[in-house]
Amino acid sequence: DAGVIQSPRHEVTEMGQEVTLRCKPISGHNSLFWYRQTMMRGLELLIYFNNNVPIDDSGMPEDRFSAKMPNASFSTLKIQPSEPRDSAVYFCASSPTGTKHGYTFGSGTRLTVV
Amino acid sequence: GQQVMQIPQYQHVQEGEDFTTYCNSSTTLSNIQWYKQRPGGHPVFLIQLVKSGEVKKQKRLTFQFGEAKKNSSLHITATQTTDVGTYFCAGRYGNNRLAFGKGNQVVVIP
Numbered sequence: 522d523a524g525v526i527q528s529p530r531h532e533v534t535e536m537g538q539e540v541t542l543r544c545k546p547i548s549g550h551n552s553l554f555w556y557r558q559t560m561m562r563g564l565e566l567l568i569y570f571n572n573n574v575p576i577d578d579s580g581m582p583e584d585r586f587s588a589k590m591p592n593a594s595f596s597t598l599k600i601q602p603s604e605p606r607d608s609a610v611y612f613c614a615s616s617p618t619g620t621k622h623g624y625t626f627g628s629g630t631r632l633t634v635v
Numbered sequence: 636g637q638q639v640m641q642i643p644q645y646q647h648v649q650e651g652e653d654f655t656t657y658c659n660s661s662t663t664l665s666n667i668q669w670y671k672q673r674p675g676g677h678p679v680f681l682i683q684l685v686k687s688g689e690v691k692k693q694k695r696l697t698f699q700f701g702e703a704k705k706n707s708s709l710h711i712t713a714t715q716t717t718d719v720g721t722y723f724c725a726g727r728y729g730n731n732r733l734a735f736g737k738g739n740q741v742v743v744i745p
Contacts, residue, residue, distance in 0.1 A: 623680030
């Protein structure tokens with residue numbers, strides 16, 4: 522089991538550029554989560570999918586952020602245009618459906634917007 | 636809003652000593668999870684507590700869920716350098732949303 526796979530591991534981009542973060546969840550996990558982690562705000566849930574359908578996107582900061590899950594094995598988080606305040610570590614996590622399971626996190630993408 | 640508060644935010648612990656970290660919610664939780672994140676790493680799931688008053692042990696780690704299901708604690712005995720990291724609790728509310736605390740960053744002094 523390769524775990525949750527995220528790419529890239531690091532991304533440095535200029536303000537105004539589009540950024541796309543990618544995630545491959547664990548096979549068989551029906552729930553997928555995107556989190557953002559900063560020192561000031563901790564771990565924030567951005568969006569949550571169940572069976573490829575967005576269930577809760579109330580954590581998405583603004584219209585510059587969008588997320589898709591075209592199939593059970595792939596999800597993207599896009600920021601367009603990026604701003605310096607978007608600099609953070611973005612984690613993708615997956616879990617089986619239901620409340621009995623912990624989340625498996627990917628290694629994260631460290632995004633720096635200059 | 637629904638959130639869990641963790642105290643303390645930071646701890647320096649002498650190797651070999653015990654320490655406890657706490658997690659509190661103002662409203663009742665359906666369950667609570669604990670995670671550990673090593674420096675530069677990602678959160679790793681440790682355990683989930685579901686029942687009122689539940690106690691679970693993992694080697695030197697003891698997890699408790701309060702009787703009112705509003706608080707939880709993690710107690711580590713005989714601290715080792717491998718215990719360094721940030722410990723997060725995450726409380727699940729009735730709407731199935733999991734809310735992470737801001738974590739307790741633990742530094743182990745050799």
